[in-house]
Amino acid sequence: MSTTSAPDKLRWVGKPVPRVDAVGKVTGATKYMGDLTFPGMLWGRVLRAAHPHALIKSIDTSKAEKVPGVVRVLTHKDVKGLNGYGIAVPDQPVLCHDKVRYMGDAVALVIAETREEAAAALDKIEVVYEPLPVVDDPERAMLPDSPLVHEGGNIHLHTHIERGDVEAGFAASAVIVENTYRLPRQMHAFLEPEQGVGVSDGNGGVTVYCGAQHPYRDQMQISRALGIKPSRIRVVASPVGGAFGGKDEITLQILLAMGALATGRPVKIVLSREESVVAGWKRHPMVIHMRTGAAADGRILAHQVRLVSDTGAYASLGGPVTNLALEGCTGVYRMENILMDGYCVYTNNGVAGAFRGFGQLQANYAMEHQMDLLAEALGMDPVAIRRVNALRGGDVNPLGHTMVENVGALSVLDAAERCDLWARRHELEAEPPSEPWKRRAVGLAVEMQGTGLGVGLPDYGAAKIDLVRGPDGRPRWRVGLSCPEIGQGNSTTYAQMAAEGLECDVGDVEVYVGDTSAGPDSGSCTASRSVYTGGNAIFHAATAMRELLRKKAPAVLGCTEEEAAQAELSEIARAAVAKGITLSADGAFIWPESKYKLQGVFGLPHIINTYIAHVALVEVDVLTGQVEVLRSFAAIDCGKVVNPQGVQGQSEGGMVMGMGYALMEDTLIQGGHTLTKNFSTYIIPTSLDAPLMETVTCESFEPTGPWGAKGVGEAVMVPIAPAIALAIRRATGALMDHAPSTSERVFTKGGVRLGG
Amino acid sequence: MARVTLTVNDRQVTLDVHPGERLVDTLRDRLGLTGTKEGCGVGECGACTVVVDGDAVNSCLVLTVQCDGAAILTVEGLAPAGQLSRLQRAFLEHGAVQCGFCTPGMLMSATALLARNPRPTREEIRAALAGNLCRCTGYEQIVQAVEAVANEAE
The missing domain is CATH 3.30.365.10 (Aldehyde oxidase/xanthine dehydrogenase, molybdopterin binding domain)
Incomplete structure (x- = not known):
């Protein structure tokens, strides 16, 4: 680096x-929370829903309680405080009472002397359900006649942002590009499934050992659900075997605390990978429709966005993700005329929540495609059109915030333009591929990632x-x-x-x-x-x-x-x-906040941004549609670099995770049932898939940052995905408007026609 | 129950185990060797990799009774006297560790590779680690750490 x-x-x-x-x-000396054992420790197992959408008519635990080794079986009746949790809206039951909304919903907690006994008792719990129609299409879920996932309606949030006059902007545009982008349900795939131990202090207090991302908020949520004071609850959340946003929400903490207090003994729960996949949060699948108009010199004159985000059964952070995605839909660019509508919609498709990039990955994939398509239509260079539009310090950004902080869009773009992959791209594309039926091409994309929680949220x-x-x-x-x-x-x-x-x-x-x-x-x-x-x-x-x-x-x-x-x-x-x-x-x-507030839009704008450009060299097999990323490059402005090796590790890990998003990863859910429950069917990149990677940091000094530092953890995985997809387009002519670019999709859209 | 004798990290242990007990559970729950992790339970992620008679194996796919008489090396056995192995030091030097959950499995796959082939090429290293998933690093710093050890070998 x-x-x-x-x-x-x-x-x-x-x-x-x-x-x-x-x-x-x-x-091997480091103890993760699931590695801990305590004297007299019991094992907990969670009974999950048997249907993706159903009313619960009755729950009978009497037979389960008689299974040898079983100490307690807990249900909603044992939740003494609020039977709900959720970072933004506590609408997810700790243990379901009258309804289940996805296959991961928790219905009962069995606590037994051994894992095997707890598992045996799960089968003995009798739950009578009345199945309801499954809501699995967010567009249909928005219609007035759709069955309801929640009584208040399936549209959890609608955000409308309007500035300037888009119709006038489109009328003045030399070119307009319009497309719909479909983005997948990526899985965090942290290597450590959710696990932990609850330990009672014998006096009404409890310690919860469970890897997570915000121990004080976990403490608050446990307190709220159990009806005991936060001061009686200690949360130990570190170290964590990977999280990426997937352990931001409550996972097992409340159940661990309940189990420990109900039995007076330590209780351990370890999720299998399959249970983790079904119950845990995912990246929001989104459908983003964009219409973008530009002048002959490349300046964006109008930008219209309609975004539908599938948050699944519960809100968690679906609202904030939708809003940050809308912010991301304006890219790193100046825009005076925008009209954006974002809908966050409930379905029975699992649950979606925080994930590295937080809506910006979906948005950036769409926006960076629009930029290349505008460039194509205008006969411009992809870097040139981005440079014409890139935000500079002092600019008023599309949401109305005046950029007084460090703005690095141009510095990362310049670095990307100078890098070997981009500077020699015509030469690299002309080099003989590894096989005659393969095509090589280079793609580029740029992003700014708003950091911190944003306006109106205590940070x-x-x-x-x-x-x-x-x-x-x-x-x-x-x-x-x-x-x-x-x-x-x-x-x-x-x-x-x-x-x-x-x-x-x-x-x-x-x-x-x-x-x-x-x-x-x-x-x-x-x-x-x-x-x-x-x-x-x-x-x-x-x-x-x-x-x-x-x-x-x-x-x-x-x-x-x-x-x-x-x-x-x-x-x-x-x-x-x-x-x-x-x-x-x-x-x-x-945290500093923007003085500019958007009416009715919480969390926006963000004012401290990480800037990043990615370049990717791909090789596409036009007979099979298979894509290999051969090399990639990152230019990052994260302010002052505190630890170069750490930034390099973030950058490389991010590029490979973003590559997974671009090429292979999608948690498939059909009729509310997850099809890809383990790494045998949900494929993530291995050491053989990782490209040769280069990272350059364009250091800056953020005046509000510690020693000038900003953040880096999320941006590193974002523009690599559109960079790869745009390289595939350059190689095959196909518009990869439906991610991931699996072999089937690449073959169908841009395959054998070129070979033939 | 079946009686098995294992040599784990140069220490002989005799245990009575259920015929269905997996090696990963024996190591973690009975012997307290929690350095070995379980990430998927189906042999796809490699976090539970240990070395059995010289071969890197997924301990979630092996029954303990199958290992009767075998020599097993886990991550705890790499630095028995507290002195880190060359490979462990290379992981530190190259930033090959982030969340650390895949690290024991990575180390064991690489240890088995280097024992069999002290000077593997970069491609041989990537292939040997292909059964060990890592979600944090993007693999490069891990591959570089193993390469560094390989390059020093006679």
């Missing part, structure tokens, strides 16, 4: 510091730093904050930033994350926000700690104020711990 940046005096930020959690992970973070005496008598700095380590490496970047702020060695910092008892609430590990938010909180806590130490320096060192002012911070810290003094400091940070 290469980086363009000015030299600085930073000692830890920007350096390839080895991960602080890696030794435990390569030795903040806090961190705590303790100075303590280590076992060797030297100062140790304990940094506590709640954003869990979900694999992205935030615990390492936190250690780097703390060491920078505390003027100490990174090895003297201990980071505690993802535990409500170890640090204050720093919010969720989502929305590319954990380094930016947690880092800012650490920056403020470290500043407070430095001031505290400076104030105490004369007393600690036994010298004058003038002499103390000359002392290094490490010297003061050493003297303090030698005297048995321990100190604590807190820091908190509240």
Whole structure:
């Protein structure tokens, strides 16, 4: 990976510091939450719905309770508080009472001495259902005569955004392109299925060990469902064996807490992969219709969007995802005339929620296709048309926000244009393919990813730093904050930033994350926000700690104020711990928001953006439709790079996950039943599929960021998908308006005709 | 119940197991070797990979009774005295670890490969790891870590 940046005096930020959690992970010593065992531990199994849409007439657990080894069988009657959860709207039952809305709905929890006994008892629970018509097509679900998934109607959210005059814009346009894009239901496919243990404290309190993305919100949701105070609930959510948004919502936490409190014994639940696939959230499938008009010089004059998002049985984050998708539908471009309607619709097709990219992946796939199609219609270069339209600092963006923050659209576009893949694309495309019936081509796409939760949503973070005496008598700095380590490496970047702020060695910092008892609430590990938010909180806590130490320096060192002012911070810290003094400091940070508010649209606009351009070289077999990505390139503006190796890992992992989205991944659900329940039928990229990858960072300094940093976790998987699809178009002439570009689709749309 | 004797990480253990018990459960639940992970239960993800008599196998697809008399190496056996193996150090140096859930399986597949073929080519490495899914890294840093060890071999 290469980086363009000015030299600085930073000692830890920007350096390839080895991960602080890696030794435990390569030795097997790291305990994930499902690896934990406790004396007297019981096993829980969840009874899921037998129909995708049905009324529950009765639930009889008496036979199950008699199965040998069974300790308790819990149903909705045992939910003492609100029988619901959901990050935005708590409309998903903890245990269903009168209705099930998808095959993953939880109906009962069996707790037994062994896994086998719990499984045997599942079959003995008698649930009488009255099946209802299955709502499986979001377009039909919006019609007035559709059966209802929820009584309030199947349209969970309709967002309308209008600026300028699109009709006048279309009338003035030299060309108009209009297409409908269909985007798949991608699965997170984290390697660790949902699992954890609930442990009662014997006194009405409980500890829930369950890998997740926001322990304090989990604590709140458990508290709300159980009707006990948050202070009686400790949540340990870290480390996590991959999440990508799929562990943002409640998974097992409430059931674990209920089981532990009902039995007074530790209760463990481990989902099988099949159960995880059926019950867990997915990326929203969307149908996006776009009509875009441009002047002869390429300027976009009008852009009209209709977007329908299938959120499945429950809301979770379906509303915010729809809104962020609408924002993404404007790309990185200037637009004065827009008319956009987004619908988030309930169906019985599983559940959809947060997933890396959060609606922007679907939107960017559509928008970047529109840009290439406009370029084709106008005879323009794909980079040139993007450059003409790209947002600059000071521009008013399509949603009305004036871009006063760092704007990197042009810098990543320039880097992509200069990269070997794009600069030599004609040469690379003309090179002989590996077989005569294959075609090579290069595609490019660009994106900006809004980070943070957006306008109107509380977005903040806090961190705590303790100075303590280590076992060797030297100062140790304990940094506590709640954003869990979900694999992205935030615990390492936190250690780097703390060491920078505390003027100490990174090895003297201990980071505690993802535990409500170890640090204050720093919010969720989502929305590319954990380094930016947690880092800012650490920056403020470290500043407070430095001031505290400076104030105490004369007393600690036994010298004058003038002499103390000359002392290094490490010297003061050493003297303090030698005297048995321990100190604590807190820091908190509240996200900046746009002053511009959209009427009736929560969460928009976002103002801190990550900018990224991807370029892909593909080889298409025109006889079979099979596509191989040979090489790919990423240019990323994520502000100041805190850990180059970490950014490279994010970039490469993102490119391969985005490649999966472009070429192979779709969770198939038919009539409410999931067809692709494991990795034998849901195929994700392997080591043999990964392309040769190159990453360049176009470093910038975000003034509101910690040491200039922004976020990087989501953008890295976004424009690679349209870049690949646009390369397929260049190779075959086919418009891949229905992702993923499976062999069948590529063959049907652009296959043998070219070969023949 | 059936009596089996296994050599796990150079330590001999004798156990009475149900004939249907999977090796992954024996390792994790009976022997407390939770470094071995289960990701799919059907031999597709490779997270449960261990080395049995020199071969990398999915321990979710092997019954413990099938391993009677076998020598089994798990991730815990790679650094028995706390001294990391060259391959483990390469994983640290190359940033090959993110969430870490696939890491034990990756290490075991690579260990089996390097024992059989100390100087594999990049393509041989990619093929040897093709049965181990990773959702975080995009594989490149993992392949580079194994390559680094291969390049140092005599």
